[in-house]
Amino acid sequence: MQTSYDVVIVGGALMGSSIAYFLSENPDFGGSILVVEPDPTYENAQSTRSGNSFREQFSNPLNIKISQFGLEFLDDFEHRVVVDGDVPDLNFRGTGYLFLATNQEGLARLDADHLVQLAEGADVRMLTPDETQRQFPYMSTDTLVGSRFGSEREGSIDGWALLLGFRQRARHNGVTYVADRVVGLDRDGDRIAAVRLASGSVVPCGYVVNAAGTRAKVIADMAGLPLPIEPRSRTTFVFDCRQPIEENVPLTVTPEGVHFRRERQHYVTGGVPLDDRPVDYDDLATRHNEFEEIVWPVLAKYVPQFERIAVMASWGGQYAYNVLDHNLVIGPAESLVNLMFANGFSGHGLQQSPAVGRGISELITYGEYRTLDLSPLGYERIVRNEPFVESAII
Numbered sequence: 224m225q226t227s228y229d230v231v232i233v234g235g236a237l238m239g240s241s242i243a244y245f246l247s248e249n250p251d252f253g254g255s256i257l258v259v260e261p262d263p264t265y266e267n268a269q270s271t272r273s274g275n276s277f278r279e280q281f282s283n284p285l286n287i288k289i290s291q292f293g294l295e296f297l298d299d300f301e302h303r304v305v306v307d308g309d310v311p312d313l314n315f316r317g318t319g320y321l322f323l324a325t326n327q328e329g330l331a332r333l334d335a336d337h338l339v340q341l342a343e344g345a346d347v348r349m350l351t352p353d354e355t356q357r358q359f360p361y362m363s364t365d366t367l368v369g370s371r372f373g374s375e376r377e378g379s380i381d382g383w384a385l386l387l388g389f390r391q392r393a394r395h396n397g398v399t400y401v402a403d404r405v406v407g408l409d410r411d412g413d414r415i416a417a418v419r420l421a422s423g424s425v426v427p428c429g430y431v432v433n434a435a436g437t438r439a440k441v442i443a444d445m446a447g448l449p450l451p452i453e454p455r456s457r458t459t460f461v462f463d464c465r466q467p468i469e470e471n472v473p474l475t476v477t478p479e480g481v482h483f484r485r486e487r488q489h490y491v492t493g494g495v496p497l498d499d500r501p502v503d504y505d506d507l508a509t510r511h512n513e514f515e516e517i518v519w520p521v522l523a524k525y526v527p528q529f530e531r532i533a534v535m536a537s538w539g540g541q542y543a544y545n546v547l548d549h550n551l552v553i554g555p556a557e558s559l560v561n562l563m564f565a566n567g568f569s570g571h572g573l574q575q576s577p578a579v580g581r582g583i584s585e586l587i588t589y590g591e592y593r594t595l596d597l598s599p600l601g602y603e604r605i606v607r608n609e610p611f612v613e614s615a616i617i
C-alpha cells in the first residue's frame with residue numbers, strides 16, 4: 224500500500240468495484256486507486272444477498288437508460304473483464320419481468336410507465352387478462368385487470384460473477400484492495416484531506432467515493448453531511464413446487480409487493496415487510512414469519528400450483544433505502560468538492576452498477592459526465608429536498 228492515493232473508494236462490493244474498474248480502464252485517468260473493504264468475502268453485503276435481476280421497466284426515464292447501459296455492459300462482459308483468459312460466468316437468463324394490476328388505478332400506473340418505457344426504446348407491452356392467461360397458462364388471472372410484460376432482454380444473472388469480474392479486472396489494472404474499515408474523514412476547508420482507517424493508517428487522498436452500501440450514512444456523518452439513506456430489511460425465500468411448470472415464469476411483481484421468479488428448478492420470492500422501518504446495520508436476521516404472513520398467500524392467489532410448495536432456503540438482507548425518492552444519489556457533495564456519493568439504490572443497484580461506475584469515473588477524470596448525464600440524481604436534490612422519484616420499486 225502506498226502512503227497516499229488519488230482516489231480512495233469506501234466499500235469494495237459491486238459499486239466500489241465497478242467504480243474502481245471504470246476508473247482504471249480509462250486511459251485518461253492514470254491515477255492511483257485504493258479500495259477499502261473490511262470484508263473481502265462480502266458475506267453481509269447487499270451485493271451477495273441480491274435478487275440479481277435487470278429490467279427496463281422503471282417509471283423514471285433516467286433509470287431506464289441506466290439499466291439499458293447495464294444490459295449493454297453484460298453483452299460485452301467477457302471482453303471487458305477478462306484477465307489471462309479468465310471470465311466469471313454471468314449465466315444470464317432472459318425471462319422478462321411481468322407486472323400485474325388488479326384495479327384500474329394500478330393499471331393506469333402500469334400504462335403510464337409503459338409509455339415512458341416505450342419512449343426510451345424499451346421492449347415492453349401491455350397485456351389484457353386473457354392475453355396474460357394465454358402467455359402464462361399456470362396463472363390464475365381472475366382478479367387481474369391487466370399486466371405489463373417485458374422481453375427476454377430483461378432477466379437474471381449470477382451477481383457474484385459481476386462483482387468478481389469488476390474486481391479481477393480492477394486489480395489487474397493496478398487497483399489496490401485493502402482489508403480495512405474507514406473510521407474517519409479529515410476535513411481541510413472544502414475538501415477531505417485524508418481517510419482514517421481502523422488499522423490506524425491515515426491515507427491522504429485526492430477524491431473519496433462513498434460506496435458503503437447500507438452504511439452510506441455513517442460515512443456521510445463522518446463528513447458532517449446529511450444523507451436520507453437507511454437500512455431496510457428484505458428476506459429472500461427459495462422454494463420448490465411439487466407440480467412442475469413448463470412455461471416461462473418471469474420475474475413477476477404483484478400489486479401486494481410480492482415478487483417471484485424461477486431460478487433453475489426452484490423459485491425465488493420475497494415481499495415488503497408489513498412494518499417497513501429502518502433496522503440496525505448488523506440486523507441481517509431472516510424474517511421467517513414473512514413467508515406465511517406476506518408471501519405464500521399471494522403466491523397461491525396468482526399461481527394455484529404454489530399452494531403446495533416447500534421452502535428450501537432463505538436469507539436476510541437489507542436495502543440501502545433512500546427515503547426521499549427511492550433513487551440513487553450520485554456525484555459530488557456540494558460543500559465538499561472531492562467527496563463523491565454512489566449510494567441509496569433502494570433495491571435496484573446491481574443493474575445500475577455499470578452506469579454508476581462509468582459516471583463516477585467520468586466525473587473524477589473530466590469533471591463532468593461525458594456519456595449519460597446523471598446530474599438529476601445528484602446530491603443537490605437531497606440538500607434542496609426535491610425528490611426525483613422512482614416509483615417502480617420492488
Ligand SMILES: Cc1cc2nc3c(=O)[nH]c(=O)nc-3n(C[C@H](O)[C@H](O)[C@H](O)COP(=O)(O)OP(=O)(O)OC[C@H]3O[C@@H](n4cnc5c(N)ncnc54)[C@H](O)[C@@H]3O)c2cc1C
Nearest residue numbers: 234236238268269270273274276405436540571572573574
Ligand atoms: C434482497 C435484495 C434483492 C435485491 N435485488 C436486486 C435486483 O434484483 N436487481 C438489482 O439491480 N438490485 C437488487 N438489489 C440491490 C443491489 O443488490 C444493491 O443495490 C447493490 O448490491 C449495492 O451494492 P453496493 O456496493 O452499493 O453495496 P453493498 O453490496 O452493501 O456493499 C457495500 C460495501 O461497503 C462496505 N463498507 C461499509 N462500511 C464501510 C466502511 N466504513 N469502510 C469500508 N467499507 C465499508 C461493506 O463491507 C460492503 O462490502 C437487491 C438487494 C437486496 C438486499
